[in-house]
Structures are given as C-alpha cells and as structure tokens.
Amino acid sequence: MRDKQINQVKIKYVLAIFIVIFVGLEALALNVDSHYKYDIPMCAILLYFIYLMRDVIHLSWVHYSLFAMFLVIHCLGMFDFYELYPLGIEYDYWVHGMFGFISSLIILRSLKMSVLQLKMAMQIGSALIIVLGISAAHELYEFAGAILLGKGEGVLFIGAGDLDQWDTQKDMLNNVIGGLCGIFVSYVFCSRSGNALNN
Numbered sequence: 475m476r477d478k479q480i481n482q483v484k485i486k487y488v489l490a491i492f493i494v495i496f497v498g499l500e501a502l503a504l505n506v507d508s509h510y511k512y513d514i515p516m517c518a519i520l521l522y523f524i525y526l527m528r529d530v531i532h533l534s535w536v537h538y539s540l541f542a543m544f545l546v547i548h549c550l551g552m553f554d555f556y557e558l559y560p561l562g563i564e565y566d567y568w569v570h571g572m573f574g575f576i577s578s579l580i581i582l583r584s585l586k587m588s589v590l591q592l593k594m595a596m597q598i599g600s601a602l603i604i605v606l607g608i609s610a611a612h613e614l615y616e617f618a619g620a621i622l623l624g625k626g627e628g629v630l631f632i633g634a635g636d637l638d639q640w641d642t643q644k645d646m647l648n649n650v651i652g653g654l655c656g657i658f659v660s661y662v663f664c665s666r667s668g669n670a671l672n673n
Contacts, residue, residue, distance in 0.1 A: 482528070484535035489525050492542040493518060499549050510552035517545040531580065532587040540576045547572065570609075570645045574652025575659075577605050582660045594661070602653050609649040613642045 496518040503511040521542055524533065547555075548569055558565045581601040585592055592600065 481535050485525065485528055485533060485538050488535055488539050488542055489521065492521060492546065495546060496521075496549075499546070499552070503552055506552075508552045510549055513551075514549055517549060521545060531584040533580065534583060537576065537580045537583065541580065544569075544572050544576050567644070567648045570648035571652035571655070574605050574609075574649035574654075575656040576652075577608065577649075578602075578653040578656030579660055581605065582657065598657055598661075601657060602650065605649055605653040606646060609646045613645060617642075 496514050500511060500514045500518075502508075503514055524531075524538065524541060527533070528538070551565075556565050556569075560568060578601050581604050582597060585597045585600060
C-alpha cells in the first residue's frame with residue numbers, strides 16, 4: 475500500500491513539473507508564432523488525461539515520466555528538430571519509435587495488473603494491437619489536419635517528417651518496432667532484474 479501511495483505522489487510531481495515545462499514552451503511558441511502553439515496545449519491535455527486514468531491503467535510514475543518526456547521531445551519540433559537525422563535516422567522515426575516503446579510499457583503493465591489475467595501471448599498481441607490502433611488514430615488526425623490546414627510545422631500541418639509518400643506506413647512501422655522493443659524490455663530485462671520500468 476505504501477509503495478502505491480509513493481507512486482501516486484511521484485506521478486503528481488511529474489505532472490506538475492511537466493505542466494510548468496509546457497507553459498514555458500507555449501510562451502516561446504506564442505512569442506515566435508510557431509504552429510506548435512497548437513500542439514503544446516494538446517500535449518498538456520493528453521498528459522493530464524493520462525493522469526486522470528492513472529488508477530484505471532495502473533500507471534507507474536516511471537512510465538508517466540517517460541511519456542511526458544516523449545511529449546516534450548515532440549514539441550522540440552518547434553526548434554526544427556524534425557529536420558535532424560540523429561545517428562543518420564530521421565528524427566520523426568525516433569519519435570514514433572519512442573511512442574511505441576513507452577506505450578507498450580504502459581499497456582503491458584496495465585494488462586499484467588488487470589483482472590483479465592491474460593496469458594503472455596495475449597498480453598503481447600493485445601499491446602501491439604492497441605499501439606497500432608492508437609497509431610492509426612493519430613495518422614487519421616494528422617491527415618485531417620493536413621487537409622484542412624495545409625503546410626506548416628506541428629502535428630496538424632504538413633511539414634518536416636511528413637513529406638514521404640509512405641510516411642503513414644513508416645510511422646506505423648516505427649511504432650511497431652518501438653512497441654516490440656518495449657515488450658522485449660518488459661519481459662526480458664525488467665522481469666529478471668525487477669527494474670522500475672516494470673514495477
């Protein structure tokens with residue numbers, strides 16, 4: 475019980491810290507009139523929504539921290555990060571892979587601690603299906619924004635990281651690759667070491 479209370483307190487600290495970060499980023503975005511002024515509030519709302527769902531999904535403060543960092547890494551696109559190629563790989567690929575990785579950790583923990591008591595194969599399959607489902611919803615959201623708003627930076631506009639004709643397929647593939655890496659870490663590394671990523 476005490477561990478659960480500590481986890482809840484840490485989640486609240488994570489929320490508070492990253493809301494402050496988002497406020498700062500939003501101020502910068504408004505100052506330079508970046509299209510990320512739309513993305514940043516949506517990221518803050520999403521972070522708060524996950525916070526509200528913390529008990530339902532058995533959220534770990536470590537996973538929540540990683541998810542918050544993922545949102546900030548996306549928002550760094552305001553500084554043209556999506557035009558970079560870290561280690562020769564497009565920044566957009568890293569972001570999608572990170573989403574798949576972190577999401578799979580959160581989903582697997584939720585499934586492991588749920589009353590469903592699914593077998594390992596079902597947990598893995600369900601995690602990948604959910605990651606792909608969220609990815610597909612995101613791509614449709616991006617598509618609608620691109621049709622309505624046109625060119626620019628941020629998730630609602632067509633810009634760096636979106637110009638490839640196979641962009642949607644590559645984004646979803648990178649989500650799956652990240653998801654598989656998350657599953658590997660969760661079942662192999664964390665299960666053996668009792669690492670915080672899994673607890």
